[in-house]
Amino acid sequence: DGGITQSPKYLFRKEGQNVTLSCEQNLNHDAMYWYRQDPGQGLRLIYYSQIVNDFQKGDIAEGYSVSREKKESFPLTVTSAQKNPTAFYLCASSILGLGLGYTFGSGTRLTVV
Amino acid sequence: AQTVTQSQPEMSVQEAETVTLSCTYDTSESDYYLFWYKQPPSRQMILVIRQEAYKQQNATENRFSVNFQKAAKSFSLKISDSQLGDAAMYFCAYREMYSGGGADGLTFGKGTHLIIQP
Numbered sequence: 001d002g003g004i005t006q007s008p009k010y011l012f013r014k015e016g017q018n019v020t021l022s023c024e025q026n027l028n029h030d031a032m033y034w035y036r037q038d039p040g041q042g043l044r045l046i047y048y049s050q051i052v053n054d055f056q057k058g059d060i061a062e063g064y065s066v067s068r069e070k071k072e073s074f075p076l077t078v079t080s081a082q083k084n085p086t087a088f089y090l091c092a093s094s095i096l097g098l099g100l101g102y103t104f105g106s107g108t109r110l111t112v113v
Numbered sequence: 114a115q116t117v118t119q120s121q122p123e124m125s126v127q128e129a130e131t132v133t134l135s136c137t138y139d140t141s142e143s144d145y146y147l148f149w150y151k152q153p154p155s156r157q158m159i160l161v162i163r164q165e166a167y168k169q170q171n172a173t174e175n176r177f178s179v180n181f182q183k184a185a186k187s188f189s190l191k192i193s194d195s196q197l198g199d200a201a202m203y204f205c206a207y208r209e210m211y212s213g214g215g216a217d218g219l220t221f222g223k224g225t226h227l228i229i230q231p
Contacts, residue, residue, distance in 0.1 A: 033218055104157065
């Protein structure tokens with residue numbers, strides 16, 4: 001079945017560490033997105049990519065980095081520069097140009113310990 | 114920048130009753146898309162309904178329907194015959210029509226927590 005796979009489901013990070021969240025899709029979608037979800041804040045866009053080897057900053061990109069070396073994969077690295085990384089992270093993908101909604105992964109819960 | 118406002122942080126409804134969730138948005142565009150997403154306790158985001166702004170007819174999906182008022186920039190979701198499985202966070206979202214080559218991404222409201230009373 002086609003879909004988006006995020007891993008791991010839960011991730012714990014020590015202060016000062018970088019961690020990478022995985023996002024893989026087999027839907028042949030062009031665009032992929034990373035959102036952060038905090039209680040009472042809704043979903044906020046971190047980064048998005050519309051094509052391989054290209055990506056754009058969203059509203060809250062500071063402290064995060066991404067890569068898009070393959071169409072199917074869009075990993076997110078939470079760097080030590082992100083001062084408040086504890087949150088729920090959602091990856092999504094979509095077809096461009098058709099105004100369709102996104103397909104979301106099941107999310108990763110990141111906690112700083 | 115577009116903004117999406119959901120003024121009801123929490124709503125409660127009796128099972129089998131009807132409930133309406135409110136959403137307003139701000140945009141200078143004339144063509145765009147609007148969505149309602151459901152996020153149950155599993156936290157999986159599920160698309161409930163989609164509306165194209167250039168269509169005057171309100172979208173419906175089984176027990177879910179919208180009241181789209183373009184001039185008022187309002188996009189409310191009506192859930193009829195509420196069921197226990199409808200309990201979730203509901204997010205309203207906006208997307209520009211022309212997403213290539215520039216800013217892209219869904220803009221979400223902060224959500225409404227819907228409680229279903231048995």
